[in-house]
Amino acid sequence: xxxxxxxxxxxxxxxxxxxxxxxxxxxxxxxxxxxxxxxxxxxxxxxxxxxxxxxxxxxxxxxxxxxxxxxxxxxxxxxxxxxxxxxxxxxxxxxxxxxxxxxxxxxxxxxxxxxxxxxxxxxxxxxxxxxxxxxxxxxxxxxxxxxxxxxxxxxxxxxxxxxxxxxxxxxxxxxxxxxxxxxxxxxxxxxxxxxxxxxxxxxxxxxxxxxxxxxxxxxxxxxxxxxxxxxxxxxxxxxxxxxxxxxxxxxxxxxxxxxxxxxxxxxxxxxxxxxxxxxxxxxxxxxxxxxxxxxxxxxxxxxxxxxxxxxxxxxxxxxxxxxxxxxxxxxxxxxxxxxxxxxxxxxxxxxxxxxxxxxxxxxxxxxxxxxxxxxxxxxxxxxxxxxxxxxxxxxxxxxxxxxxxxxx
Amino acid sequence: xxxxxxxxxxxxxxxxxxxxxxxxxxxxxxxxxxxxxxxxxxxxxxxxxxxxxxxxxxxxxxxxxxxxxxxxxxxxxxxxxxxxxxxxxxxxxxxxxxxxxxxxxxxxxxxxxxxxxxxxxxxxxxxxxxxxxxxxxxxxxxxxxxxxxxxxxxxxxxxxxxxxxxxxxxxxxxxxxxxxxxxxxxxxxxxxxxxxxxxxxxxxxxxxxxxxxxxxxxxxxxxxxxxxxxxxxxxxxxxxxxxxxxxxxxxxxxxxxxxxxxxxxxxxxxxxxxxxxxxxxxxxxxxxxxxxxxxxxxxxxxxxxxxxxxxxxxxxxxxxxxxxx
Numbered sequence: 001x002x003x004x005x006x007x008x009x010x011x012x013x014x015x016x017x018x019x020x021x022x023x024x025x026x027x028x029x030x031x032x033x034x035x036x037x038x039x040x041x042x043x044x045x046x047x048x049x050x051x052x053x054x055x056x057x058x059x060x061x062x063x064x065x066x067x068x069x070x071x072x073x074x075x076x077x078x079x080x081x082x083x084x085x086x087x088x089x090x091x092x093x094x095x096x097x098x099x100x101x102x103x104x105x106x107x108x109x110x111x112x113x114x115x116x117x118x119x120x121x122x123x124x125x126x127x128x129x130x131x132x133x134x135x136x137x138x139x140x141x142x143x144x145x146x147x148x149x150x151x152x153x154x155x156x157x158x159x160x161x162x163x164x165x166x167x168x169x170x171x172x173x174x175x176x177x178x179x180x181x182x183x184x185x186x187x188x189x190x191x192x193x194x195x196x197x198x199x200x201x202x203x204x205x206x207x208x209x210x211x212x213x214x215x216x217x218x219x220x221x222x223x224x225x226x227x228x229x230x231x232x233x234x235x236x237x238x239x240x241x242x243x244x245x246x247x248x249x250x251x252x253x254x255x256x257x258x259x260x261x262x263x264x265x266x267x268x269x270x271x272x273x274x275x276x277x278x279x280x281x282x283x284x285x286x287x288x289x290x291x292x293x294x295x296x297x298x299x300x301x302x303x304x305x306x307x308x309x310x311x312x313x314x315x316x317x318x319x320x321x322x323x324x325x326x327x328x329x330x331x332x333x334x335x336x337x338x339x340x341x342x343x344x345x346x347x348x349x350x351x352x353x354x355x356x357x358x359x360x361x362x363x364x365x366x367x368x369x370x371x372x373x374x375x376x377x378x379x380x381x382x383x384x385x386x387x388x389x390x391x392x393x394x395x396x397x398x399x400x401x402x403x404x405x406x407x408x
Numbered sequence: 409x410x411x412x413x414x415x416x417x418x419x420x421x422x423x424x425x426x427x428x429x430x431x432x433x434x435x436x437x438x439x440x441x442x443x444x445x446x447x448x449x450x451x452x453x454x455x456x457x458x459x460x461x462x463x464x465x466x467x468x469x470x471x472x473x474x475x476x477x478x479x480x481x482x483x484x485x486x487x488x489x490x491x492x493x494x495x496x497x498x499x500x501x502x503x504x505x506x507x508x509x510x511x512x513x514x515x516x517x518x519x520x521x522x523x524x525x526x527x528x529x530x531x532x533x534x535x536x537x538x539x540x541x542x543x544x545x546x547x548x549x550x551x552x553x554x555x556x557x558x559x560x561x562x563x564x565x566x567x568x569x570x571x572x573x574x575x576x577x578x579x580x581x582x583x584x585x586x587x588x589x590x591x592x593x594x595x596x597x598x599x600x601x602x603x604x605x606x607x608x609x610x611x612x613x614x615x616x617x618x619x620x621x622x623x624x625x626x627x628x629x630x631x632x633x634x635x636x637x638x639x640x641x642x643x644x645x646x647x648x649x650x651x652x653x654x655x656x657x658x659x660x661x662x663x664x665x666x667x668x669x670x671x672x673x674x675x676x677x678x679x680x681x682x683x684x685x686x687x688x689x690x691x692x693x694x695x696x697x698x699x700x701x702x703x704x705x706x707x708x709x710x711x712x713x714x715x716x717x718x719x720x721x722x723x724x725x726x727x728x729x730x731x732x733x
Contacts, residue, residue: 041584044439046470050478064476081434081589091469094476139435151426152597152605154685154712155664158657158672165655166674170733173653173698173726219656219669263633267623267681268731 023122025405027244027251028366030060030237036200036351039138040231045082046092049134052233052356053093056130060237061248064094067237068126073103073113073133074355078145080136093132105259107303107390109133110234110358111397114386115257117238118399122254127240134233135353142229142354158218161226161306163392165218167271168308172220174272177311177326179220183211184329185307186225186349192336193346195375200230200351225307225349232353234360241405252366255383255406256287257399264392271393277316280396284385285318288400293318293385297400299368299378300334300342301361302387304349310334310342317387317398336376344368344376358388362399369403424602428595433588441470443583444482444576449556452546455574456485456520464571466520483571486518488543488563493523496533505559511536515560518567527559541565552582600630603642611706615680617641623681646677649716650724651700652733656693671696675716676732683732690717698733699723 032055034040040048049072057063070093077083086095086102093100103113110133117131143159158165171177187208193199194206214224244251260280262269281293290296302317304310314325319340328334334342343349345364348357365386367373373381382403389396438446441457445468448455457468458481465473472479494513500506505527513536514523529545530536543563550556597605600616604627607614616628616639623632624643631638654673660666671693674683688696689705701721704713 041437042439044437044442044470047439050471078430078432081432081587091471091473091476094471096473096476136437139437140432144432148428148430151428151595152424152601152711158655159661162655162657162672166653166672169655169698170653174730174733215658216656217659218672219658221655265682266633267618267621267625268634269682272733 022408024124024240025408026118026121026254027239027241027247027405028236028254028370028401029239029244029247029249029251030056030058030062030235031363031367031372032056032059032235033198033360033363034232035198036230036232036353038200038228038230040136041138045080045085045134045136046089048136048231049089049132049233049235050092052134052235053130053132056235056237059249062128062237066128067094067098067130069098069120069129070095070100071103071113071117071120071129071131072100073105073109073359075109075135075142076104076106076145078140078148079142079354080140093130099126105261105390105395105397107305107354108358108388108395108397109390110356110360111362111386111388111399112259112358112395114236114238114359114362115259115397115399117236118254118257121238121240124240128243129238130235131238131359132233132235133356133359135355135357136231137229137353138231161218161221164306165221168306169220171272171308171312175311175323175326178330180212181311181326181329182220182225182307183208183222185304185310185334186211188335189304189307189343189347189349190224192344192376193350195336196345196350197374198351199346200228200232201346221306221308227305227348227352228350230351230353232351232356234356234363236359236363236366244405249372250370250403252369252401252403253405255289255400255402256284258283258287259395259397261395264394272312273316273322274393274396277313277389277393277396278318280398281317284398284400288383288402288406290383290400294320294340297340297383297385298381299344299365299384300340300387301345301347301364301384302342303358303361303389304343304347305352307349313387314342317385336378341378344373344378346376358390358397361388362386365399366401369401371403422602423596423599424605425594425596428593429590430593431588431590433586435584436587437584438582439470440480440576441468441482443581444468444578446552446554446556446585447578447581448576449554450550450552450582451578452487452550453574454485454487454517454544455576456483456517456571457481458483458571463521464519465522466517467524482574482576483519484574485520485571486568488541488565488567489515489517489520491528491536491538491540491542492516493538494528494536496536505555510559513542513560515542519569519571526557529559529561535562553585598630600628600639604628605711607644608711611647611704612644613646613677614642614644617643624679625682626677626680626684643679645679646704648701648703648719649675649677649680650729651688651696651698651702652676652683652729653698654688654696656696669693673716674733675702676729681732686713687715688717689715697723699726699729
C-alpha cells in the first residue's frame with residue numbers, strides 16, 4: 001500500500017539498512033489520453049485503450065518492450081458487459097509474457113488503478129509499469145447498470161442524479177450556501193474545457209446565464225451542472241528513479257497516495273463530507289509533509305460529477321473549513337487564474353468516461369507539475385492533488401504529485 | 409411512538425428467494441479488423457491476419473500477440489480445415505449453434521496457423537476425431553456475425569493452399585454488433601430482510617439494533633456494517649418519520665410510471681438511525697421541506713408504502729435530525 005509514515009518506520013529486517021527499506025520514488029514519465037467523446041464507434045475496446053497507451057508510451061519515448069507490467073481498471077462490469085478486460089485486452093496492451101492485473105473500485109477506479117501501479121514501482125516489484133483505465137459508455141447504459149431490479153427491494157426512484165441531489169440539498173442547508181454556487185462551478189469547468197483538446201464538451205457559446213437557465217433535472221441539480229456520458233481512455237507510464245533519469249520530458253513525482261473505503265450506507269454516514277474522504281486526504285498530506293493544503297498545493301483535479309461537489313470536496317479535502325468551501329468557489333479562488341485552481345482540465349463535468357475519469361484526474365495533476373498541460377497550464381504549478389471517488393461516496397483514492405523528487 | 413424491542417420469533421418466516429435476471433443488449437464497435445472479418449463471413453469469405461513473424465491468425469486480432477505491434481495485413485484462407493481438438497456436447501442448451509447433440513471443435517482453416525472455436529454437426533462422438541477434415545456450412549441468412557457460420561460439417565478432400573492477401577474491403581461493411589448478455593440468478597435476501605418483509609406485509613416496519621453501537625438499522629441486514637457484528641434484536645420503528653433531505657425529480661425515468669415532478673425524499677422513521685428513501689405525496693411538490701413530518705400510505709397489496717404524506721404535525725427541528733441527513 002502507498003501508506004506508512006516516515007521511511008524506515010516499522011521493524012526493519014535484521015541486517016537491513018534504513019535505506020534498504022525505504023520506498024522507491026515513483027515518477028510519472030508518460031501520459032496519454034484519447035479525445036473523449038460521446039461515442040467512439042470507429043474503434044473497438046482494444047483500439048480505444050491502445051490509443052491512450054500508445055500516446056503514453058510516445059510521451060515517455062518508450063516501446064512495449066520497456067514495460068514490465070500492466071495494471072488496468074474500468075467501471076463496474078455491467079457498465080460495458082466486459083467481465084474480464086485483463087484477459088480480453090492483454091495483447092492490445094502488450095502484456096503477453098508479463099503480469100497484468102485489474103483493479104475494481106467503482107467510479108474511483110482510475111485513481112486506485114494508478115495507485116496499485118505506483119505501489120509496484122515503490123515496492124521495487126517492477127521498474128516501469130503501464131497503467132490504464134477506460135470506459136465506453138456508448139456500448140452500454142450506466143443508468144441501467146446502476147438500477148438492476150433486485151427482487152424484494154424497493155427500486156431507486158430517481159437515477160444517479162436523484163441519488164446525489166438530496167446530499168447537495170443537505171450541503172446547502174448545512175452551510176447556507178447560496179443556490180448560485182453550483183452554476184458557478186459548471187460555468188468555470190466548461191470554460192476550462194475549452195482550453196483542453198481532450199475534453200468531451202466544448203461549449204464555445206457557454207454563458208453563466210445559460211447554465212442558470214438550463215432545466216432543473218433533480219432539484220437542486222440542473223442539467224448543465226451534471227457530467228456528460230463519454231467514451232475514453234487514459235494511460236500513464238510510472239517508473240523508478242533510473243527510469244526518470246532517462247525520460248525525455250520532466251517527470252511528475254509522487255509525494256503521497258492513499259485509498260480509503262467505507263460502507264455505502266451506515267448509521268452515521270456523512271454523505272456531505274464522508275469520513276473516508278477526510279482520512280484519505282489526511283494520509284496523503286502526512287506522506288507528502290503537507291500541513292496546510294490550501295497554501296501548499298497549487299492546483300487540484302478533483303472528481304466533480306455534479307457541480308456542487310466542488311465546494312463539498314473543498315471542505316472534505318481540507319482546503320476550506322467546514323461550511324466555507326462554497327466561499328472559495330464564489331470568490332473565484334478555484335478559477336483557472338485563482339490562487340487554488342480546481343479542475344483546469346474542465347473536470348468530470350466536461351468529460352466522463354466513468355472508468356477512466358479518476359485516472360484522468362491523476363494524470364491532469366501530473367501534467368500540471370510537469371508543465372505539460374498546454375493551454376490549461378497553471379503557471380508555476382509545483383504540487384498538485386489528483387482525487388477520485390466512487391460508489392455512493394464509498395471509495396476514495398488520491399495522490400499528490402510534485403515537480404521535484406520526494407526527499408528520501 | 410417509542411420503538412419497541414422484540415426477540416426473534418420462534419416461528420420466523422422462511423427465507424425468501426426469487427429469480428433475478430440481468431439482461432442487456434450490449435453493443436460493440438468492431439474496429440477495422442473485426443469489421444472485415446465479420447463482413448467477410450457475410451460474403452462467405454474467411455479472413456485472417458498475418459503477424460510480424462508470418463503466422464496467420466484466424467480469427468484475426470488487431471495487435472500482434474508476440475510483439476504487441478498493430479497488425480493490419482489481412483489474408484483470405486480456405487473455408488475448409490482440420491479439427492485440432494474437440495469435445496462432445498450431448499445436451500445442447502438454448503442458443504447454442506445446434507439444437508441436436510454436436511461436437512465443440514477447434515478448426516484450423518486451410519492456410520491458417522491458429523484454430524477457431526465452433527460447432528461440428530456429426531451423428532455421434534464416434535464420428536469425430538482430431539485431424540478430421542471439415543468445411544463450413546454457411547447460414548442461409550447472413551448478417552455479419554460469427555453465426556453466419558451455421559456450423560462445420562465433415563468433408564472429404566483437400567483444401568486450398570496458402571493464405572492469399574485480401575484488402576478487407578467490402579461494400580456496406582458491418583461496423584458494430586449487438587452482443588446480448590443474460591445472467592440468471594436465484595436471489596435470496598437472507599434471513600434479516602425476510603423478517604423485515606414479513607413484518608412489512610403487516611404494515612409494520614421492524615429494524616435491528618446493533619448490540620455494539622446500539623444503532624437501529626432499517627432495513628436490517630443481519631449485521632452492523634460499522635461494527636461487523638450480528639444484529640438480532642428486533643426493533644419496531646415508525647410508522648411516522650421526518651424528511652431529512654430530498655430532491656424534486658423533473659425528468660421521467662424510463663422504467664418508472666410516476667408523473668413528474670415528484671419529490672424523492674430521505675425519511676428517518678422515528679426510532680431508526682438511518683434514513684430510507686421514498687416518494688412524498690399528498691402535498692404540492694414545491695411545499696416539501698426538510699423536517700416535514702410524514703407517515704406511510706399503503707396501496708393495494710404493495711410490498712412497500714406507495715408513498716409518504718404529511719402528518720400535519722409541526723416540522724421537526726433541524727438539530728433533531730441533522731445527524732441523520
